[in-house]
Amino acid sequence: MLKSIKAQILFVSVVLIILLLSQVFLSRTISSNFMNSLDLTQEAVQKVSLVRELERDVIDLQRNVLIYKESASESAINRFNSLMKDNKENLQKLEALTNQNSNSHVYHDYISRMRSHLNEYDENFGNVVLGRTKRQYIYRIGVLAELESMFSDLDIKNSVSRSSAMKQAQFHVARAQNFLLQYLSTPEQELVSSFQQQLTNAKQIVQRELVHNESLQTDIDKLVEIENDFLQLAQITRGYLFLVNVVMAGSANEFLFLARELNRLVTENLTETNLNVKQSVEKTQTSSDIFSFFGILLAIGTALFLVYRIMVPIKNITDVFQKLAKGEDIESLIGLDRKDEIGQLTKAASVFHEKNKQTTVLLKESQTLNATQEALNQQLVISNKEAEQATASKSMFLANMSHEIRTPMNGIIGLLDIVLRSDLTDYQRDKLDKVAYSGKILLSLINDILDFSKIEAGKLDIENVDFSIDSVLANVLANISTKAKEKNLNVRFNVAPDIPTRFIGDPLRITQVLLNLSSNAAKFTSNGSVVFNVNCADTNNKDVKNLTIEVIDSGIGMTKTQANKVFESFTQADGSTSRNFGGTGLGLSIVKHLVSLMEGTISVQSEAGKGSKFTVTFILKVGQKAQHIMPELNVPNGKLFYFSQGRNGLLANQYIDKIKFDYHHLPVSQIESTAHMISSKDAVIIDVGELPDYKTLHAMLEQITSKTQQIGFITNSQPSNLPEQLTSMWPAKCLAHPFLPQQVTQFILGLFGTEFPDIDTDELNPKSNKQTLYRGHVLLVEDNLINQAVAGEMLKLLGLTFDLAEDGHQAVTKISNSAHYDLVLMDIQMPLMDGYQATQEIRKLGHNELIICGLSANAMREDFTKAKSIGMNDYITKPIKQKALEALISKYLPAY
Numbered sequence: 001m002l003k004s005i006k007a008q009i010l011f012v013s014v015v016l017i018i019l020l021l022s023q024v025f026l027s028r029t030i031s032s033n034f035m036n037s038l039d040l041t042q043e044a045v046q047k048v049s050l051v052r053e054l055e056r057d058v059i060d061l062q063r064n065v066l067i068y069k070e071s072a073s074e075s076a077i078n079r080f081n082s083l084m085k086d087n088k089e090n091l092q093k094l095e096a097l098t099n100q101n102s103n104s105h106v107y108h109d110y111i112s113r114m115r116s117h118l119n120e121y122d123e124n125f126g127n128v129v130l131g132r133t134k135r136q137y138i139y140r141i142g143v144l145a146e147l148e149s150m151f152s153d154l155d156i157k158n159s160v161s162r163s164s165a166m167k168q169a170q171f172h173v174a175r176a177q178n179f180l181l182q183y184l185s186t187p188e189q190e191l192v193s194s195f196q197q198q199l200t201n202a203k204q205i206v207q208r209e210l211v212h213n214e215s216l217q218t219d220i221d222k223l224v225e226i227e228n229d230f231l232q233l234a235q236i237t238r239g240y241l242f243l244v245n246v247v248m249a250g251s252a253n254e255f256l257f258l259a260r261e262l263n264r265l266v267t268e269n270l271t272e273t274n275l276n277v278k279q280s281v282e283k284t285q286t287s288s289d290i291f292s293f294f295g296i297l298l299a300i301g302t303a304l305f306l307v308y309r310i311m312v313p314i315k316n317i318t319d320v321f322q323k324l325a326k327g328e329d330i331e332s333l334i335g336l337d338r339k340d341e342i343g344q345l346t347k348a349a350s351v352f353h354e355k356n357k358q359t360t361v362l363l364k365e366s367q368t369l370n371a372t373q374e375a376l377n378q379q380l381v382i383s384n385k386e387a388e389q390a391t392a393s394k395s396m397f398l399a400n401m402s403h404e405i406r407t408p409m410n411g412i413i414g415l416l417d418i419v420l421r422s423d424l425t426d427y428q429r430d431k432l433d434k435v436a437y438s439g440k441i442l443l444s445l446i447n448d449i450l451d452f453s454k455i456e457a458g459k460l461d462i463e464n465v466d467f468s469i470d471s472v473l474a475n476v477l478a479n480i481s482t483k484a485k486e487k488n489l490n491v492r493f494n495v496a497p498d499i500p501t502r503f504i505g506d507p508l509r510i511t512q513v514l515l516n517l518s519s520n521a522a523k524f525t526s527n528g529s530v531v532f533n534v535n536c537a538d539t540n541n542k543d544v545k546n547l548t549i550e551v552i553d554s555g556i557g558m559t560k561t562q563a564n565k566v567f568e569s570f571t572q573a574d575g576s577t578s579r580n581f582g583g584t585g586l587g588l589s590i591v592k593h594l595v596s597l598m599e600g601t602i603s604v605q606s607e608a609g610k611g612s613k614f615t616v617t618f619i620l621k622v623g624q625k626a627q628h629i630m631p632e633l634n635v636p637n638g639k640l641f642y643f644s645q646g647r648n649g650l651l652a653n654q655y656i657d658k659i660k661f662d663y664h665h666l667p668v669s670q671i672e673s674t675a676h677m678i679s680s681k682d683a684v685i686i687d688v689g690e691l692p693d694y695k696t697l698h699a700m701l702e703q704i705t706s707k708t709q710q711i712g713f714i715t716n717s718q719p720s721n722l723p724e725q726l727t728s729m730w731p732a733k734c735l736a737h738p739f740l741p742q743q744v745t746q747f748i749l750g751l752f753g754t755e756f757p758d759i760d761t762d763e764l765n766p767k768s769n770k771q772t773l774y775r776g777h778v779l780l781v782e783d784n785l786i787n788q789a790v791a792g793e794m795l796k797l798l799g800l801t802f803d804l805a806e807d808g809h810q811a812v813t814k815i816s817n818s819a820h821y822d823l824v825l826m827d828i829q830m831p832l833m834d835g836y837q838a839t840q841e842i843r844k845l846g847h848n849e850l851i852i853c854g855l856s857a858n859a860m861r862e863d864f865t866k867a868k869s870i871g872m873n874d875y876i877t878k879p880i881k882q883k884a885l886e887a888l889i890s891k892y893l894p895a896y
Contacts, residue, residue: 009310012302019295026291029284043097044270050094051263054114055256057083057090062252065125069244072132084122091115094262110262117255124248131240135233139184142229147177150222165209172202180230187237192230199227313342320346413879414790421797462597466623467507469499469547470742473534476514477738480530481717483522490529490717491738497630497658499536500545502623509594510618513602514549516591517614521553525611528554532738544621552613558606566604567592591616630741633748634660638681638710640748643668650687650714650737655744668693671700675707683710683751691722701730710751772886773799776822776893780804781811781838782855783830787878791825791855794885799896807831808838815842821850823892826872828856828863836870843871851892855880 061083068076091111098107154170176198183191203223210216316334338346420432477493484491521530533550558566567588595602599619606612640663642651649665656665666674668687678684684704688694704711711732715722723734735747778795780802782788788804795802803821805811807830815821824842828835839852854867854875867875874891876884 009306012305015298016302019298023291023295026288041270041273044266044273047094047097047266048263048270050090050097051259051266054087054090054094055259055263057087058252058255058259061087061121062249065128065244065248068132069128069241072136077129080125084118087118088115091118106265107262110258110265114255114258114262117251117258121248121251121255124243124251128240128243128248131236131243135236135240138229138233138236139180143180143226143233144177146222146226146229147173147180150219150226151177153219153222165205169202169205172198172205176202176226183234183237187234187241192234195230196227199223199230310342313338314345317342317345408786409879413881414794415786417882418790418793418797462509463506464504465507466502466504468502470501470629470740472507472511472514473740475511476518476532477740479515480518480522480532481738483519484530484717485720487522487526488718488720489522489525489527491531492529492717493532493534493738493740494652494654495532495534495629495741496536497628497654497741499534499547499629500622500626501629502626503545503547503620504623505618505620506598509598513591513594513616514551516588517551517616520588521551521555521612521614525553525555528611530554539619544619547618547620548615549617550613550615552611554611557608557610557612558604559608562608563604563606563612567602630655630658630745632658632660633745638679638683638752639663640683640685640751641666641674641678642685643671644687645689645693650689650716651685651744655741659748668697668700671697672703675700675703678704678707680708682708683712683748684708685712685714685748685751688713688715688722688726690716691719691725694722694726705730710753712747712751771797772890773896774889774893775896776800776889777820778802779811779814779821779824781806781808781825781830781835782827783807784827787827787880791880791885794880794882797882798886798889800889800893808833808835808841811838812841812845815847815850816845823851823853823889826852826854828854828858828867836866839871853888853892 061080064076064080064083067073068080091114095108095111098111151170151173154166154173176195179191179195179198183195203220206216206219206223210220313334320330334346416432416435420429424432473493473495480491518530518532531550531552533552535548537546537548539546592602595616595618600617602614602616604612604614638661640659640661642649642656642663642665644650644665645668656663664674664677671686686697686701688697701711709731711730713723713726713732713734715726715734715736717737720736723736726732727734733747733750735743739747778800780788780791780795782791782804783806792802792804803814805814808826809832811824811826812833815824826835826839830838833841835854835856839854842850842852851874852872854872855878856863856875857878864875874888876888
């Protein structure tokens with residue numbers, strides 16, 4: 001029946017389960033007994049606690065009664081009622097706890113008597129409150145008021161009769177009032193007699209005077225009434241004092257006696273309960289020990305059975321299989337004659353032994369094939385490593401090349417910037433401006449190479465910050481205006497006036513994309529125009545907008561094949577493009593990657609010889625406190641007359657639609673017929689597209705200037721000197737393309753003499769040339785002589801003094817010898833000791849408050865992060881620009 005291991009293990013398992021269930025049953029029994037005993041103990045403890053609380057509360061009741069007797073305090077009544085409520089609730093709890101006791105009738109008798117005394121106590125206190133209140137009423141409304149009235153009446157009669165008897169009567173009334181107050185404070189019987197004696201004396205005096213004045217009979221009656229009221233007050237006082245001092249004190253003492261007796265019974269019950277608990281625990285512990293002993297014996301027997309019948313044979317079989325797995329030979333197998341699973345495993349091991357011999361032959365053949373495959377895999381790994389090293393070397397080469405070129409570029413651009421700030425002849429300034437412009441082109445090329453290396457290395461990151469779209473568009477406008485002026489191109493910015501003013505994204509990269517597209521548009525357009533269309537569309541999310549910007553030029557254009565590959569790296573439309581226009585072919589590739597990183601899209605439509613249209617869309621969240629880029633214009637006085645060359649004038653219709661005051665949009669041909677409608681409060685805007693248009697309008701303008709001086713002109717970008725000619729001839733304002741919505745707002749409001757202070761024009765207006773000077777002594781750590789000269793001159797322009805250190809070791813020495821520097825400009829790559837090592841040494845020396853700012857041509861994000869982690873406070877890249885250096889200095893040093 002128990003031949004198989006399965007049956008044997010099942011039998012042992014059943015025995016162990018029975019043992020376990022028995023143990024569980026015994027444990028539950030022990031636990032149940034213990035919990036019952038614990039409940040009894042807890043119940044007894046609760047009884048003791050409740051009885052003690054009753055004793056304490058009754059004492060508090062008595063104290064509050066005495067307080068009320070003396071002061072008639074309302075708080076004493078409230079406290080009494082609260083204590084009385086707690087006592088009754090505690091009696092109910094105590095009664096509920098004693099319902100299950102064998103001697104519950106004894107407890108109920110005590111509790112019933114205690115409740116009776118408590119109710120009597122409560123009722124008597126009510127009588128005390130009633131008596132005390134009544135006494136107070138009689139005192140204030142009756143006796144005291146009557147005494148004061150009597151005193152006043154006697155005073156009046158004394159003034160009439162001029163009799164000394166009335167004064168004596170007044171004296172006795174005052175004495176009686178004094179004894180009344182003493183009685184209220186200390187209710188003694190002697191004070192009652194003294195009060196009555198004074199009233200009697202007063203009454204006798206008044207009776208003697210009654211012969212002379214019959215009206216004194218009313219005073220005698222009042223004195224009798226006062227005496228009666230006082231006797232009633234004294235009787236009420238004696239009544240509630242008797243209740244407090246005798247009746248209620250007796251009830252309280254009886255209650256306390258019953259509580260002590262009840263406490264004694266509860267304590268005896270607790271002692272008995274503890275003894276029962278102890279006996280129950282000892283009994284269950286003995287039963288548990290006996291059962292545990294038999295359980296241990298059964299467990300030992302089970303373990304021996306499993307070791308002898310199962311574990312040892314399985315170990316032997318395991319050793320056999322391990323030898324077979326290693327290819328070793330075996331002499332004999334133990335257990336082949338067993339009929340259970342061990343026997344079956346032994347037979348399987350015998351079969352495995354035979355199969356193992358056959359596998360050995362096959363293994364030798366497969367090893368030969370594996371050796372061949374491994375050689376091929378090694379060759380593949382070597383090829384992959386070479387490819388990865390080539391990619392890394394290319395990225396490193398581009399980054400190093402960018403760094404090495406930036407270092408001399410820092411000297412070239414920096415020195416040019418310094419020289420251009422000095423007094424120069426026009427000829428010198430013109431030539432140096434061209435050199436500076438060439439340097440900027442070279443720097444732009446270096447930045448493209450660096451961006452390309454970042455993209456290939458996967459290290460180009462995108463920021464998400466709140467920024468102003470006005471600033472981005474103003475930067476692009478300034479750049480394209482300069483480039484277009486070189487070729488006399490017309491440039492227009494058509495910006496939808498309902499675009500939000502603020503977005504959340506990467507303004508630097510968005511600007512980089514737009515500058516690249518605008519530079520290409522100007523580069524590849526010999527004549528004609530460049531147009532920017534900026535629009536905004538809603539998405540499913542109200543806080544997210546699609547910002548779409550179109551850059552349209554009338555340049556050389558592209559074929560469809562050329563347009564399909566224009567975004568590829570190192571690619572231009574054809575070979576002649578680079579010869580005629582220059583460029584590396586990296587710009588649009590970088591633009592494509594930047595737009596993709598910002599989850600946007602970019603596309604191109606072009607036709608050879610007719611120009612191109614690049615459309616880029618950014619998905620951006622609307623920034624905080626964003627408003628429309630062009631607010632609604634509302635001027636209270638005057639009308640606006642706009643005379644354009646056609647239906648679509650130089651001032652876009654979308655801007656005119658934002659005008660909410662009275663305006664008229666008319667063709668230029670109607671100026672003369674409309675002139676009589678114009679008053680001095682009105683403003684006039686006239687399109688002047690070209691110089692010939694101005695000449696045909698000359699007579700009409702003279703007629704308009706006689707009506708109003710609030711005149712404005714809208715002109716194209718070209719000819720560039722047209723605005724100056726117009727404003728020199730006429731008292732008028734001029735707005736020339738390209739312009740942004742906020743410039744339109746300022747232009748129109750300026751015609752009416754109104755300002756719009758909410759518009760930020762920092763990006764549109766040139767800043768003051770006055771240089772801010774700063775206080776401080778700087779340590780400049782730089783190994784390159786040209787860079788030393790550039791940075792030194794820039795620091796002098798800022799009003800700062802400085803010392804030089806040619807490497808990190810020299811910088812540490814100078815700071816250690818004389819730590820009087822306000823700021824350290826620390827180059828990163830230097831011989832002997834680089835900027836990182838020098839910064840760490842300076843911090844180790846304890847100069848933790850010294851401001852250290854890194855200088856490097858490396859502009860990767862990890863370079864900024866590393867500088868911060870090393871201990872630098874800030875970081876700027878080379879070539880150093882005067883504005884960037886001043887922005888850095890202003891953060892840490894005070895200005896004069």
